[in-house]
Amino acid sequence: MDMEVSRIWRDPELWVKALPSVILQTTCFLAPLVMTFILTFQKTQNFQLNWTWNLATWTDVFTKPHYWTILGHTLFMALACVVVCIVIAFPIAYGLATRFRAYDSEIKVLITFAFITDATLKTFGWVLFLDKKGAANYLFAHLGLPQETVAFLFSDWATLLGMVYNLLPFAIFTIYLSIDNIERSLILAAYDAGASKFRAFWEVTLPLSRPGIWAGSVLIFLLGVGVFLEPKVLGGGKSPMSAELIRQTFETRVNWPLGAALTLVLMVVAIFVVLLFSRVAGMRKAGA
Amino acid sequence: MTAAPILSITDVHKSYGTYPALSGVSLDVRHGEFIALVGPSGCGKTTLLKQVAGFEDTTSGIIRIEGEDMEGVPAALRPTSMVFQKLALFPHMTVAQNIGFPLKLRKLDQSTIATKVDEMIRLMELKPEYLKRYPKALSGGEQQRVALARSMISSPKLLLLDEPLSALDVKLKKVLQAELKRLHRSVGVTFVHVTHDLEEAMMLADRICVMRAGKILQLGEPADIYYRPADPFVAGFIGETNLMPITLTGRNAEQVSYTSDEIVDGEGSLPTALVTEGLGQGPALMNVRPELIRRCDKEADVDCKLAATITEVFTKGGTVQYRARSPKGLELAIEIQGTSHLPMQLGEDVWLGWAKKDIWVLKPGEA
Numbered sequence: 001m002d003m004e005v006s007r008i009w010r011d012p013e014l015w016v017k018a019l020p021s022v023i024l025q026t027t028c029f030l031a032p033l034v035m036t037f038i039l040t041f042q043k044t045q046n047f048q049l050n051w052t053w054n055l056a057t058w059t060d061v062f063t064k065p066h067y068w069t070i071l072g073h074t075l076f077m078a079l080a081c082v083v084v085c086i087v088i089a090f091p092i093a094y095g096l097a098t099r100f101r102a103y104d105s106e107i108k109v110l111i112t113f114a115f116i117t118d119a120t121l122k123t124f125g126w127v128l129f130l131d132k133k134g135a136a137n138y139l140f141a142h143l144g145l146p147q148e149t150v151a152f153l154f155s156d157w158a159t160l161l162g163m164v165y166n167l168l169p170f171a172i173f174t175i176y177l178s179i180d181n182i183e184r185s186l187i188l189a190a191y192d193a194g195a196s197k198f199r200a201f202w203e204v205t206l207p208l209s210r211p212g213i214w215a216g217s218v219l220i221f222l223l224g225v226g227v228f229l230e231p232k233v234l235g236g237g238k239s240p241m242s243a244e245l246i247r248q249t250f251e252t253r254v255n256w257p258l259g260a261a262l263t264l265v266l267m268v269v270a271i272f273v274v275l276l277f278s279r280v281a282g283m284r285k286a287g288a
Numbered sequence: 289m290t291a292a293p294i295l296s297i298t299d300v301h302k303s304y305g306t307y308p309a310l311s312g313v314s315l316d317v318r319h320g321e322f323i324a325l326v327g328p329s330g331c332g333k334t335t336l337l338k339q340v341a342g343f344e345d346t347t348s349g350i351i352r353i354e355g356e357d358m359e360g361v362p363a364a365l366r367p368t369s370m371v372f373q374k375l376a377l378f379p380h381m382t383v384a385q386n387i388g389f390p391l392k393l394r395k396l397d398q399s400t401i402a403t404k405v406d407e408m409i410r411l412m413e414l415k416p417e418y419l420k421r422y423p424k425a426l427s428g429g430e431q432q433r434v435a436l437a438r439s440m441i442s443s444p445k446l447l448l449l450d451e452p453l454s455a456l457d458v459k460l461k462k463v464l465q466a467e468l469k470r471l472h473r474s475v476g477v478t479f480v481h482v483t484h485d486l487e488e489a490m491m492l493a494d495r496i497c498v499m500r501a502g503k504i505l506q507l508g509e510p511a512d513i514y515y516r517p518a519d520p521f522v523a524g525f526i527g528e529t530n531l532m533p534i535t536l537t538g539r540n541a542e543q544v545s546y547t548s549d550e551i552v553d554g555e556g557s558l559p560t561a562l563v564t565e566g567l568g569q570g571p572a573l574m575n576v577r578p579e580l581i582r583r584c585d586k587e588a589d590v591d592c593k594l595a596a597t598i599t600e601v602f603t604k605g606g607t608v609q610y611r612a613r614s615p616k617g618l619e620l621a622i623e624i625q626g627t628s629h630l631p632m633q634l635g636e637d638v639w640l641g642w643a644k645k646d647i648w649v650l651k652p653g654e655a
Contacts, residue, residue, distance in 0.1 A: 188343055189376035191363040193390035194442065203389075207380045 039260040047254040057257040067245070067262060071269060074242040077156070077231075078224030078270075081163040082217045088164070089171035089216065094205075096172075097179040111169050119166050123233045126162055127153065130234075154236030162230035167223055171216035178212025179205065214281055218274055225270045242266045292355055294319045294478050295340065295446060300349030302335055302502075309335045311502040313349070317446075322472050322479045324493035326486050328525075332502040333482045337448050340480065341370045353446065369444035371452045375435040377423040383434050384419035390442040408437040411471070429460045433467070440475065449481040453488065465491055486526045490514065498522050515577065516648045518564070523575050523650065528621045530581070531573040532594075533652070538569065544649070546572070550614050553592045563649040572649050578609070578623040580646040583631060583638050590641030596620060598636045612640060 040057050043050040061067055096107055129135045130153040137150050152158055182205060190200035228243035237244070242262065249259035293316035302310040310332045317323050325333040338344040340351060342363030351358045353367060369390075377386050385392075387408050388401040396404075409416060412433040423431055432452060439447055449468075453461050469492055472479050483489055489496050490510040497507045498518075506518035517523035520531055538545045544567075545557040551574070563572075584590045596618075600611035603626065610622040610632055622640060624631065632638055 183374065183376065185372045185374055185376040186378060188363070189370070189372060189378070189438075190389075191343070192341060192368070192370045193438070194364045194393040196364060199393060204378060210380075 036260045036263060040257050040264065042257045044255050044257060049256055057261045060258065061261050061265060067265070070240060070245050071242055071266065073239060074225055074266070075269065075273065077160060077163065077241060078221050078227075080160055081167060081224040082220045084160065084164045085168050085171040085220050086175075086213055086217060089168055089175050090209075090213070093172050093175035093179055093212070094209075096176050111172060115169050120229060120233075122166065123162050123229055126158070126165065126234055130158060130161075153234065154238060156235060156239060159231045159235035159239075159241075162234040163224055163227055166227075166230065167220045170219045170223070174216035174219065175209060175212040178209045178215075182208045210281075214278075217277075221274065222270060225266065291319055293317055294321075294354055295480070296350075296352040296355070297336070297340070298350045298352070300336070300339065300351065301347045302332070302339065302344070303347050308502050310339075310346075313499075313502070313504055315497060315504065315507065317478060317480060320476050320478055322469075322481065322492060322494045324481045324483060324489035324496045325499060326483055326489045326496055326525075327499035329484060330501075331499040333499050334450060336499075337370075337450055337480060337482045340446065341368050341448050342366045343370075367445040368448055369439040369442060369446070370448040370450060371435050371439050373451045373454060375423075375431055375452065377431055377435055377438070379423060382420055382422055383414075383426070386423060386434055387437045387441055389438060394442070404441055405437075408441050411440070411474070412437045413467075428456055429464060432456070432464055436468075436471065440471075440477070444477065447477050447479050449479060451483055454483070454485070461488075468492060490526070498525065515646075516564075517575065517650060519650060519653050520573060521653070523573075528578050528623075530576045530578060530620050531650075532576070532618060532620075534572055534574050534649070536563075536567065536569050536572050536649070539563075546574075546649075548574075550616055550618060551592050551594050558644060558647060558649065562644070562647050564651055567649065567651055571652050573652050575648045575650055576642050576646055578621040579607075581620070581622045581640050581642045582624070583622075584641035586639050588639070588641060591644035592647070593639050593641035594618075594620070596638060596640055598632050598634055598638060601630065601632075601634050603630075612638070 041053050041055065043052050043054055043056065096104060100107065127134075130150055131137070132151065132153070134150070134153075137147070140150065141147060186204050186208070187200055190204045191197075195203060226243050227241065228247055231237065231239065231241045231244055235241075240248070243266075246259050246262050246266070249255050249262060295315075295317035297313060297315040300310055300313045301308070313332070313336060315336075325336060327333050335344060339346055340353075340358075342358065342361060342365075346359075358366060378389065381389065384402075384405050388405045391401045391404055405419070406416070409419065414430065414433050414437065418426060418430065418434075423434060426434065435452065453464055453468075456464065465488060468479075468481075472492075481489070481492060486496075490513070493510065495507060495509055496513045498505045498513060498521075500521055506513060506522050508516070513522060514526055517526070517529075523529045523531060532548070532551065534546045534548045534551065536544055536546050539560065542560060543557040544560055544563045547556060582590075584593055586593075586595075594614055596612035596614045598610055599613050602609040606626055607623050608626050608630065610624075612620045612622060614620070620640065
C-alpha cells in the first residue's frame with residue numbers, strides 16, 4: 001500500500017493532472033485561510049487595521065473565558081441539534097424508504113422545496129407563529145388552554161427549534177439514501193434466519209443505515225456550529241453563538257484580528273469534534 | 289416406505305391484480321428429495337418458492353410442510369431456509385457472524401454457535417481464516433458457500449434455492465453444482481431448487497417440475513422430462529429435439545397405429561408405452577432427440593427412416609451437429625459423435641434412421 005502511494009507521487013504526470021485542482025484549492029481555500037491566520041497576528045487601532053505583528057489577540061482569546069463559554073454553548077447547541085434531527089429524521093426517512101414508496105417522489109419534491117425556500121423567511125415565520133400574540137397562542141387559546149401557553153420564543157429552545165427546522169432536510173435526505181440502498185433480500189434473509197421484524201431492523205437495517213446517519217450528523221453539526229440567524233431571530237440575541245459573535249466582532253467592533261482568531265478557533269474545534277466522533281464510530285464499526 | 293410428503297402444495301393460486309402468477313399449482317415433495325422448479329422467467333417458479341418460504345402469500349390454496357398448514361406462519365417460524373439469488377450476505381457482519389446469525393437469533397450461547405460455525409465451514413470446505421473477513425473480501429464462489437453455510441446451520445427441513453448459481457461464470461457454476469449435489473447427498477435435507485437452466489436441473493435434481501405461465505406442465509425424473517416430454521414446450525425447453533408430425537389412426541391394448549407422409553415404417557405402428565397416455569386418433573408429434581438419429585442406407589433394417597438433404601454442419605468439438613431438410617420441408621437436427629472426418633457432407637442426400645424404442649409420441653401444441 002505504502003509503496004503504491006510513493007510510486008504514484010513520483011509520477012510527474014500526476015502533478016500536471018492535479019494542477020487545475022491544486023490552483024483552485026489554493027486560491028479559493030488555502031489562501032483565504034492563510035490570510036485569516038496572518039490577520040490574527042495584527043492589531044486594530046481606531047477601527048483601523050494596523051499592520052504590526054503581535055500576539056495580543058491570541059492572548060486575549062486564551063485568557064477571556066467569555067469566548068469559550070460561547071464556543072461551548074455553540075457546540076452544545078449544534079450537538080443537541082444533531083441528536084434531535086437524527087431522532088426525528090430517522091423514522092421519516094425509514095417510512096419514506098419502506099412504507100410510502102408510492103408517494104416517494106412527491107415527498108422528495110416537498111422536502112426539496114423546504115430546502116430551497118429561504119431560511120430567513122422560514123425563521124421569521126416561526127417568530128410570527130411563536131409570538132405571545134402569535135398564531136400558536138391564538139390557536140391554543142381557542143382550544144381552551146391558558147393564555148400564552150407557548151412562551152419560549154427568544155430562548156435557547158426557540159433557537160434549537162429553528163436550527164432543527166432548517167437543518168432537518170439534510171438528515172432526512174442522507175438517511176433516506178442509505179436506507180434506500182439496503183437490498184430488500186437482506187431483510188428477507190434476516191426474516192428467513194428467524195428474525196422478528198424488530199430484530200431484522202435492529203440487526204440489519206439500522207447498522208446498514210449508519211453511513212447515512214453519520215453523514216447527516218456531520219453535515220448538521222458543521223452547519224449547526226455556523227448558524228447565526230436562528231440565535232438572533234428566534235433566540236433574541238440573548239445568548240449568542242459563535243457565528244454571531246464572529247459577525248459582531250468583524251462588523252460592530254471592527255476587530256478583524258479577533259474575528260479571524262475566533263473563526264480559526266471555531267473551525268479547529270469543530271473539525272476536532274468531528275474527528276473525535278468519527279474515531280469513536282470507526283472503532284465501533286471495527287469492533288462490531 | 290411411502291412417507292407423507294415433506295412439502296405438499298395443493299391448488300395454489302396467486303394473482304397480482306388481474307395478472308395470474310400462479311394458477312392451480314399442486315406439488316408433493318418427498319423427504320430428502322432434490323427437486324428443481326424449472327421454467328422461463330415469469331413462469332411463477334420463484335413466486336412459488338417465496339410462498340413456501342413465507343415471503344409471499346397465496347391468493348388461494350394450501351401449502352403444508354410436514355402436514356402442517358403454513359397459512360399465516362411467518363417466514364421466521366417456518367422450518368425452511370432460503371439461499372437467495374443475490375446471496376444476501378450481511379455486508380456489516382463477518383463471515384462467522386453471517387453463518388452464525390440464525391443461531392444467534394435462537395439465543396444459543398457463543399461457544400455453541402462457534403462450534404456449529406466451525407462444523408459448517410468444514411462442511412462447505414471454507415478456509416477457517418475466512419471467518420474474520422467480511423463477505424465482500426471473498427470471491428463469488430466463496431460467498432456462495434458462506435450463503436449455503438448460513439442456510440444450513442439452523443438444520444432446516446427444506447432448503448430453498450432461488451437461482452443462486454445464475455450469476456456465476458460457467459466454470460465456477462460447474463464446480464458449485466457438483467458441490468450442491470454432494471451437499472445434498474451428505475446432509476439428507478430436502479432441496480427445492482429454482483432455476484431457468486434446464487441443464488443444471490437435469491444434473492442436480494431427482495425430479496424436475498417444468499412450469500410455464502403459472503402452471504406445472506410436467507413433473508418427473510430428468511429422463512422422463514428429456515425423453516418423454518408432456519408437450520412440445522417441455523420438449524423444446526430442454527435442448528434441441530425433433531418433433532415430426534404424424535397422424536394416429538387407431539389404438540389397441542398393445543399398439544398404436546399411425547401414418548406419416550415421410551417416415552418410412554414397415555409396420556406403421558408403435559407400442560402403446562411410447563405414446564402419451566390418453567392420446568387418441570388424430571394429429572400427434574413424434575419426438576426423437578438429435579443424438580438418437582443415425583445415418584443409414586435406403587435398404588437398412590431400421591425401425592423408422594426418412595430421406596433428407598444435409599443443409600448445415602456445425603462441428604462442436606466432441607460432437608457434430610447437422611441440420612437436414614426432408615423433401616416435404618421437415619427440418620431435422622442430428623447430433624453425432626465427432627470423428628476426424630465428417631460422416632455426412634453439406635448438401636448430401638442421406639437416409640436418416642432411428643430405433644422405435646427412442647420414439648416418444650406427444651400431443652401437438654404450441655412450442
